[in-house]
């Protein structure tokens with residue numbers, strides 16, 4: 054009979070799962086064969102997935118993943134399924150906070166459709182006035198940033214309170230911002246590996262190599278993830294706007310004159326251009342448009358005109374779609 058379990062970590066050809074009901078002798082974890090793709094749908098297994106395990110060898114603690122249950126949400130990169138909140142972590146210093154990079158992380162987080170939180174790390178490295186200026190600026194973006202210092206313990210109790218809720222919280226952000234250090238501050242027994250930033254730009258050294266779930270309090274899981282520097286953007290220009298809280302908020306109050314408005318500050322646009330992230334939004338929009346034009350050129354080149362448009366997916370499917378093989382590969386690789 055199959056047992057239900059949660060994927061806690063993916064390692065080479067295996068995945069480590071936690072059983073929903075402990076097995077004989079109180080066994081809670083099994084090491085399972087990891088088929089890269091499952092069944093007819095060809096879905097890939099992600100950390101956070103609910104799976105069914107069969108062929109269990111209890112004395113050896115081994116089994117095989119037989120089926121993948123439907124997902125509630127999917128963070129594409131780092132790939133984590135069924136998360137109920139995404140915590141974007143960026144450092145105030147070492148490495149310096151880059152608003153465009155932070156925006157790309159926030160966009161990836163917003164695409165999941167679950168709650169998004171923003172944590173500013175290494176608060177000990179900036180003076181109070183500079184910290185306050187960042188907080189005020191990011192509040193204007195629609196986020197309530199939490200300032201923390203893993204080194205001095207500031208903000209850790211509040212972070213614990215925010216994360217100690219049922220479900221999976223994913224900590225993601227650039228390398229070296231102190232994600233693993235934060236998890237160590239929250240759960241000291243884990244003693245996760247951390248390492249010093251290096252170079253002129255004080256970049257991280259990709260210390261965490263795999264996504265892994267850790268229990269924070271009963272029922273609440275926290276995912277540590279490998280840092281990377283450049284999250285992808287959505288494929289369709291029209292998908293970008295709703296991922297900015299400032300745009301969402303302005304569209305509650307007003308309606309743009311044109312239905313497919315890309316909010317470029319034209320007359321008749323209800324969003325306008327008098328907001329801090331407007332230039333960043335524009336930069337992202339141009340990148341998405343350039344990427345869409347390249348994709349279209351490629352599909353015309355390879356399949357002829359009649360195939361145009363066939364790549365479009367409905368929004369809901371896009372949100373829950375499986376991680377593409379390319380993305381999965383990418384997330385395993387450094388991108389500096």
Ligand SMILES: Nc1nc2c(ncn2[C@@H]2O[C@H](COP(=O)(O)OP(=O)(O)OP(=O)(O)O)[C@@H](O)[C@H]2O)c(=O)[nH]1
Nearest residue numbers: 203204229231232233234247248249259260261280
């Ligand atoms: N000053 C200061 N340094 C910190 C703080 N938190 C972490 N660090 C340092 O930042 C460096 C990187 O920390 P990590 O926890 O390895 O960073 P990470 O985000 O997990 O990095 P990756 O695993 O590469 O993605 C280490 O040298 C930490 O000691 C902090 O609150 N203040």
Ligand SMILES: [Mg+2]
Nearest residue numbers: 232233260261
């Ligand atoms: Mg780490």
Ligand SMILES: [Zn+2]
Nearest residue numbers: 309314316322
């Ligand atoms: Zn508009």
